[in-house]
Amino acid sequence: MIRRLRFRLTALLMGTCTLLLLILFSLIFGLTRQRLMQEDREILERAAELPLRGPEEKGDPSRLPAVRVLVDEDGTILKRSGADYYYVSEEDLSRLIRLALSKKESFGSLEKGKIHYLRRAAGEDARSGREGHEEEDAGEERKEEEENEEEEERLIVFSDFSASLRSLNALLRNCILIGLFALLFFFLLSFSFVQRAVRPVETAFESQRRFVSAASHELKTPLSVILSNAELLQRRIEEYSPSGEDSGKRKELRRFSENILSTSRQMRALTENLLELARMDGEDARLSGFETLDFSMLASEEALRFEVLFFESGRTLCSEIREGIFVLGAPVRLRQVLDILLDNAKKYGSPGGEVRLRLGAEGKKLLLCVDSPGKELSPKDCEKIFRRFYRVDESRGSGGGYGLGLPIAEKIIEFHRGRIWAESGNGRNRFFVELPRIER
The missing domain is CATH 1.10.287 (Helix Hairpins)
Structure with missing residues (x-):
């Protein structure tokens, strides 16, 4: 009991500390990522406002970490700028343009978040350089075609977000390392506090x-x-x-x-x-007197012994026991559990009713059930009936019990790494025992 209390208090404190650290580091990481994304978008938007220079003009006055391209509706590059900051091959740039044009969003990421793009309709500033070089050789018919064509032109701005991604990954690693050391510190602190408390x-x-x-x-x-x-x-x-x-x-x-x-x-x-x-x-x-035993034989012997007692009390006992179920346990203790459950069914079951004892296997577990007719237990009673000195007033007050049999059975089952619980419905009360079984 004390060991379980220590474990639960330590688990509660560690769970609280873990939750607080998760919230703190999630906020730090999320806010940092949001700030970097916002800064990168602002760079893209500023770069999109600047005019594009012609092919013969040297240098890029913006010096922003972005590559700007003016493309037509087919993705053909009409103009580009930003080669002074990034070296991007024509093949890579064409692939990025196709990916950006295929996206529905005007702002997003490509290449697993390493590249950010901003797409918008080409403005007068973006088209001014291109128009200045074509006006001298174009006639009236050419101008009309260009106006229709310009309506489909797009300005796409790219930026490299990989450095920020590396910073975010480094921040994530640092948060994990700091969190692990903090959890270790909190565990030692919690353990010491729980011991004192x-x-x-x-x-x-x-x-x-x-x-x-x-x-x-x-x-x-x-x-x-x-x-x-x-x-x-x-x-x-x-x-x-x-x-x-x-x-x-x-x-x-x-x-x-x-x-x-x-x-x-x-x-x-x-x-x-x-x-x-x-x-x-x-x-x-806790672990004394354990041996490999035939639980099917043990249950059959107890059922045979109780048949006479049930008959004398005006009840019947029917058993359905699967053979060949073995467990590792203390025979005296497990026999005591069967005695407690069958004795309770005899004491508190309805007169003239049929009590059923069933034993089967479910995977690597055995399942024992003692099913008896009687006044149904409420969900509250099913939960509290294994507490010491707890008695259901109406149905158990006249039986002469002190509310200690089921707590003893629960303790024994816990020692055998199993569980015991109660269910009630349709005018019958059922007590289940689940234990790990072994193969022979």
């Missing part, structure tokens, strides 16, 4: 366990004396003759002695259960 709980729990164990031990001796004397008294009562007044006194004394015996046996069962739980809460009871 759980120490008072561990002390209180250990004191409670010792008190329960000591009190149960102290109660066993007087209970044994009471039981012995009550049994002796009952035997002496049987020695009285059944005649006259003595017969009435004998019946009265017998009733008193039976009440003493019944109550003492209940108290002995309670103290034994408390001792059992106290031993299970100890760390030394």
Whole structure:
């Protein structure tokens, strides 16, 4: 229990720290990427506003890190600028132009994000250089064709985003490394904090366990004396003759002695259960007495033993047990689980009902089910019924139980790395046990 509490607190703290680091580094990375994208777009937009020079004009006054091209509707390059900043071959430039023209968005990325482009209709500034060199040789008919052609001209601006991508990748690697070191630091800090925080709980729990164990031990001796004397008294009562007044006194004394015996046996069962739980809460009871055993045979033996008890209580027990199911476990403990589940079905099941015991295999697990008719358990009861001293008032109040059998069964199943749960519906209550099985 304390170990589980430590694990849950550490997991909670580490989960919170991990979430905060993820949010922080995601914000840093996202904002940095957005800023770089915005800066690159601003460069593209500024470059798109500048006029393109003619082929015979030298130099590029913009000196912006961008390549600008003026193309027609077929993607043919009419004019370009930016060769002074980037060297781009005609073949690569033509391929980038085709990709940019095939995109629906006016701004986007190419080559897995390494190249950004901005596409827009060619303005007067972009066309001015081209028009100045063609006006001298063109006639009136040529001008009309050019006007129609210019409507399809596009200005495309390219920029290299690969350096920014490398910076982003370096930032991502740094965030991951810093995050790992931070998580290691937070783990050590959380572990130390949890150890200190759980120490008072561990002390209180250990004191409670010792008190329960000591009190149960102290109660066993007087209970044994009471039981012995009550049994002796009952035997002496049987020695009285059944005649006259003595017969009435004998019946009265017998009733008193039976009440003493019944109550003492209940108290002995309670103290034994408390001792059992106290031993299970100890760390030394976790993995003792395990062996390979035939669980099918174990379930068949318990079913055969309980058939008589069910018959005497006016109920029937039907078993469907698959043969050849083996587990690694403690035979005494697993038999105790079967006893608890079948005894509960006998105590709290509807009179005259049919109780079903089923054992099967699902993959690498065995599945045991004890299905009994009775008043349905609510979802809340199904969840809490394995808590210590928890009892469903209406259906379990008269059964004489103390709410310790199912918690003991749950502890045993946990030691065997399995799970136990309850379901209810259609007037029946079902208890399931799932355990890892082994092949033989």
